[in-house]
Amino acid sequence: MAGLGPAVDGPSVMGGQGSWRALFSAGTSSRNTSLRRFETHQVDGIAEIPVNIVEKGVSMWSEYVVGFFVEKRLPFPMVKAALARQWKVKGSYSISTDRELFYFKFNQDEDRK
Numbered sequence: 478m479a480g481l482g483p484a485v486d487g488p489s490v491m492g493g494q495g496s497w498r499a500l501f502s503a504g505t506s507s508r509n510t511s512l513r514r515f516e517t518h519q520v521d522g523i524a525e526i527p528v529n530i531v532e533k534g535v536s537m538w539s540e541y542v543v544g545f546f547v548e549k550r551l552p553f554p555m556v557k558a559a560l561a562r563q564w565k566v567k568g569s570y571s572i573s574t575d576r577e578l579f580y581f582k583f584n585q586d587e588d589r590k
Contacts, residue, residue, distance in 0.1 A: 540582050540583060540584065540589070541581065541582050541583075542580075542581040542583065542589055543578055543579070543580055543581075544578070544579050544581065545577055545578050545579065550576075550577060553572075553574055556572070556574075556579055557572060560572070560581070564588075566583065566588050567585055567587060567588055568583060568584040568585030568587075568588055569584050570582060570583045570584065570588065
């Protein structure tokens with residue numbers, strides 16, 4: 478989930494285009510980030526992802542709905558307004574975005590359905 482800005486009690490938008498180097502440069506990161514190298518195991522030329530990494534990803538993304546718009550990317554304020562009008566959200570939520578995807582984090586299971 479590197480590259481997503483925090484979205485607390487409302488929306489946040491990724492600002493500008495950055496590089497991996499800039500993300501991890503000293504003094505420029507807003508959170509404690511680091512990259513770790515690990516060896517991969519391949520079967521028939523396809524990397525196998527260790528179960529513990531899959532489980533960690535499932536846990537980390539379990540409260541999110543990820544979406545995008547076909548053909549044309551809609552402006553963030555328009556998406557936020559449509560969400561507020563059309564979805565009857567019972568709990569709190571946050572929205573983050575990157576270049577193409579919108580990440581909706583809902584705090585109640587019912588709102589993710």
